[in-house]
Amino acid sequence: MKHFLLLLFLTLLAPTLQAQAPISDATIAAFYDRLPVVQTPRYQLERGLQRQLIRSDFSTADLAGLQLKGRQLVRVDLVYTAFHRDPKFNQRQLNLDRLRNLADRLPNLLTNDALTWNLVEQAGCRTPETCQDYFHGFVLYFEPYYTAIDNSVEAVRLSAALSLRTAKLATARKARTRRGVPVPCGYPLSQYKLKDLTRRVKRSYACPSKQPQTITFRATVSRRGQLESVRITDTLAACPEALAQSLRESLSFATGFRVGKEQFGFEVTGRVQLPLRRHGLTLTGYLLPDSIIRKYRIQLNVKNCTARRLRPGEPADSADLPNPDADIVTKVLARHPDWDKKVIVADVTGSMSPYTLDLLTWLQLSLQQQRRTFVFFNDGDDAPDDKKRIGSTGGLYAIRTARFDSLQLRLLDAMRHGGGGDAPENDGEAVREALRRAPDAREIILLADNHTFPRDFRLLLNLPVPLRIILCGASNYVNPRYLILGRRPGITLHTLAGDLPDLHDLPEGTTINILRVQYLVTATGLKPVKLL
Known part of the structure; x- marks a missing residue:
């Protein structure tokens, strides 16, 4: 397998661990024992995110060069090999020691609810000599910490890219003759x-x-x-x-x-x-x-x-003009003509720029004369992270229109006023605002960042209409918290590779393949059991 990512489930409703100094052995063990072990032949680094490798024998000096300013930690992979020569060797204890060593040097590591943890056991080597070349330790993955200034720069880039796509579309339309009767x-x-x-x-x-x-x-x-x-x-x-x-x-x-x-x-x-x-x-x-x-x-x-x-055999006109650079938004919406696409909620923080561009391109092709309700959100208009409150974080920019130029200006306005700050966003608050502005909505389409998870996820529960979550950036894995959310009735998950519409209907004991991992359905959720 060319690429692997183990999905690790941390239950949404479990109480968060209390930070202590020093961290107790019981706390470390309880945290570690919640992590299922899944094997891969050899660990492969995840692309698309900034990363830093911390080898198993690291010291405080090794962490001194760890630069967190301007970026935020979103994922930690603990990587080791299954092979050991001594039958009395205790891999669990070694991993606990490694985990303590890292947690003691990085405060609040175990209590950061925004992190996804992956436990990776490499099974591709059989001798000490071959295993020596395998990586052992932690891989830290980061996303940039976007501010309003950063997002303003992204807005300029997005506008320039959209202009190029608009030119492509105009050329394609001009090339088409006036068809039909x-x-x-x-x-x-x-x-x-x-x-x-x-x-x-x-x-x-x-x-x-x-x-x-x-x-x-x-x-x-x-x-x-x-x-x-x-x-x-x-x-x-x-x-x-x-x-x-x-x-x-x-x-x-x-x-x-x-x-x-x-x-x-x-x-x-x-x-x-x-x-x-x-x-x-x-x-x-x-x-x-x-x-x-x-x-x-x-x-x-x-x-x-x-x-x-149109006459029989004539190709469709500009309503069916393809997106020249289609990505997940275009492809998911295209494979769901059954959806009512009149209410769209979109995360427009800095990390979402490529998918925002895809959304704008799709809207250019599909708006026609129908008015739609949009809510764009940036997680608080650059408010300090410690001032953000569930349900009142702000940074919501709503509009109801059929004019593409109007919604584009509104979206860019949202981008210029905030970059998102910390990893969790206010998706739930934005969805509730969309329902307030469109009480007749039949369903809500949410464009969300797969690498993070809403701090206000509880506002996404028990909605009066179905919620379709398009997970942007889910090319190799689905954030485990979204998989738990997708088990709730009325919520469906959608990736570039396919749809996960009925997770709540899966009976215990069955298996399901999601991207490159096979899961076992248990009473508490989906447990990864096998790499595909």
Whole structure:
């Protein structure tokens, strides 16, 4: 096997170890004994992260050159060989001594909840001579400690890279000819003129509040023009139920959304200015399902729409234009056309720049005319790490739009105001903010950093809608804490290699292959048992 990474499970709900000076033997042993032993022929260094090797015979002097300023420790691998000549040799005790030696010199090492620990037993050598060339000791992996200044530099680089991709896409679009046969397309016909519709609403709407307000609403209409539901989307509206009932009684359409010889159900958005006057009610837009828009290549304009039906065998147009540099975000979203992609939450801290670029490229290709809710988060706008509080860390930048330029500016604004600081982020707080801004969400898509884990993970539990977590950077392993989170109903995990949608349904005693490790399902989680 070319590359190996052992996944080590540290349970989320276990009490954290209390730092003591000196650390007791019982504490060291309890920590060590929670680590399952998994073998590999020979340890291979993980790519994509900064690293430093600490050999087993290290001294304090060896650690003196360890530079932590400007970077943060995210993973520790304890590496040794299975071979030993003396049958009385105690590998466990040797590893305990090594662990104590390191923990005594690096304060809080065992109590750092942001760390992932890996215990690696090399089984590829059989003699003292061959084993001598194998690495024995600790491998420390780091990520840069990003500040707002660092992330501002990343934002400039991201913008430049996006400009190059935009040029590629423009060239590809220009090369395509105008394909397809024009199809008649018409907005639904209302039973009443707007001024008459306003009068109907005014007659039936009664509310004690006389405060001037502009209230937004959304209505669902069948393909025959029959009103199915009305929802007030302004959470601060006065008498929302009364207004919704008045709109249900007043809105009426003679047709559905007409495309060719067919009619389709649709959604209509609008606003009501209170108190109602002659032009107090306005219909602001019509929405069709993505599948209909793609099928007929529909373009929705202010006053009309256009549609073209591709001839048999003709390739799709710009809606299906491929991402020239597709990465995990594009590939996961492309293999899930069933997802409702209207609410997206994204970590935009410094380490996530490559995946942020992939997200922006995908959005360039897929936004069309549909409004989506986005929440970009940077873990506190560069607040000091000791000031970050669960549920109120901040650094959230939300927007609801169908305009790519608007969401790009909002995302870059989030990047410029904070780099993330310490490893754990405020994913849960951002997801809760997305639900507050989009209470009608059917599911939430979260772009998360696989190398870290949310400090506020409890806010991700018991959500009212499914949570789809795209694990960025999970090329060789899945963070064990995310695997535990993925065992909760309603939460699914997704990597570049594939999906982990039903971890909570796995019965005890079964095995599952995740990337390069085989796991045994136990009562407490997934235990790594074999390298693939």
